[in-house]
Amino acid sequence: MSRSRQDKIRLGVFLYPTGHHVAGWRHPEAAADAGTNFRHYVELAQTAERGKFDLLFLSDSSALRGAEHLESLSRIASRSVFLEPLTLLPALAAVTSHIGLVATATSTYNEPYALARKFATLDHISGGRAGWNLITSNNEAEAQNFSRDKHPEHADRYDRAQEFAAVVARLWDSWDDDAFLRDKSSGVFFDQDKLHFLNHRGEHFSVKGPLNVARPPQGHPVQVQAGASEAGRDLAAQFAEVVFTAQSSIAGARDFYADVKSRAAAYDRAPEDIKIMPGFSTVVGASATEAAEKHAQLQELLDPVVGLSLLSAMLGNVDLSGADIDGPLPELPATNAGKGRQALLVEAARRDKLTIRDLYKQVAGARGHHAVHGTASQIADELESWFLEEAADGFNIMPAVLPAGLNDFVDHVVPELQRRGLFRREYEGRTLRDNLGLKRPQSYFASKPGKTD
Known part of the structure; x- marks a missing residue:
């Protein structure tokens, strides 16, 4: 394949505790206690850094998913217990030196000041390697853990998220980069003209500021976003610097890529300011036959109760209990959870004429992400194709089983990408922005002396 792009593939690793296959915890090589095993995460972070990955990514939820179906939940390792990301990542910062550290935090059940403070602190601790994945929460059970009876409506969540993201960004600019004189002889610790009060009053938030953490080393931690609905795409175009997306086909990925990048202009942003990184679920084998056998082994461990429950949740908590699992997916009601993911799965089921059983085996x-199983060369072919055809700037790798799946990717796929000149051999810089090729943001207050919001 001829090479026309001059940039290189960006790589993240999406760390689900035992791996991304829902039955992966039952695999002989899986760490079944991974959700609460800190040494497991240390090993994964250091392996990803050995592979020169740009970042590692942790999802999060503040409620059990599927607690209303305890029979299926009791058979799923990844949904019951896992470590809180903003507590885990500072610890991983101490045992790594280059890899970016991205945590998910919701704008629906957080406050801007507290969240801005935590991510600014992570950026300082890590030397400029923090990233924030902004979500609006698609787990409706979270509402009942935050003194609410009902999850906010989809449109309301995104409206709140827009204001939330703007407030957080401006809080990170509370101090100029050179505000701190620390002059012992004069007794002046900081230049008061380089401190900015936000004084924000909006529809959802009232925040005076300033933040009591210095401006982060990156200016702002890298902004990550993962929504695929219309509202999610607009939010990505406005704020995101990295977009994680679930795309099951290269055609759909190309459309998403072009759409999000074209929306950036409305917010005075360039297309290259946003890196699109679809998820890729991978199983690596020494041969295509071995990879297929590895995947088949995992599918054999899949309990049908678990498969149906997982699919129901991903479709927006719809009830599939009365449906024929060997028949087509029925018409579904609109969801107040993840609208983009529901649309993606329904489209795949209709396009590929999948039964409910087929679909739950696929997910x-x-x-809902793209799955590729094969040799290192075959997987590299797929990554290269998506990259060169502008369906992606990089990929969020989702190993089926951990730690084995990440080891396989680092030991076999990464060298193949490097051989083709598609991926770095050494890190370009020390910060996550440096390695992703993202510019450092100018302070909101830089050209507005004395300005408040």
Whole structure:
């Protein structure tokens, strides 16, 4: 394949505790206690850094998913217990030196000041490697853990998220980069003209500021976003610097890529300011036959109760209990959860004429993301194709089983990408922005002396 792009593939690793296949925890090589095993995460972070990955990514939820179906939940390792990301990542910062550290945090059940403070602190601790994945929460059970009876409506969540993101960004600019004189002889610790009060009053938030953490080393931690609905795409175009997306086909990925990048202009942003990184669920084998056998082994471990429950949740908590699992997916009601993911799965089911059983087997390992199983060369072919055809700037790798799946990717796929000149051999810089090729943001207050919001 001829090479026309001059940039290189960006790589993240999406760390689900035992791996992304829902039955992966039952695999002989899986760490079944991974959700609460800190040494497991240390090993994964250091392996990804050995592979020169740009970043590692942790999802999050503040409620059990599927607690109303305890029979299926009791058979799923990744949904019951896992470590809180903003507590885990500072610890991983101490045992790594280059890899970016991205945590998910919701704008629906957080406050801007507290969240801005935590991510600014992570950026300082890590030397400029923090990233924030902004979500609006698609787990409706979270509402009942935050003194609410009902999850906010989809449109309301995104309206709140827009204001939330703007407030957080301006809080990170509370101090100029050179505000701190620390002059012992004069007794002046900081230049008061380089401190900015936000004084924000909006529809959802009232925040005076300033933040009591210095401006982060990156200016702002890298902004990540993962929504695929219309509202999610607009939010990505406005704020995101990295977009994680679930795309099951290269055609759909190309459309998403072009759409999000074209929306950036409305917010005075260039297309290159946004890196699109679809999820890729991978199983690596020494041969295509071995990879297929590895995947088949995982599918054999899949409990039908678990498969159906997972699919129901991913479709927006719809009830499929009365449906024929060997028949087509029925018409579904609109969801107040993840609208983009529901649309993606329905489209795949209709396009490929999948039964409910087919669909839950498909989502068991990839949850709507693209799945590729094969040799290192075959997987590299797929990554290269998506990259060169402008369906992606990089990929969020989702190993089916951990730690084995990440080891396989680092030991076999990464060298193949490097051989083709598609991926770095050494890190370009020390910060996540440096390695992603993202510019450092100018302070909101830089050209507005004395300005408040």
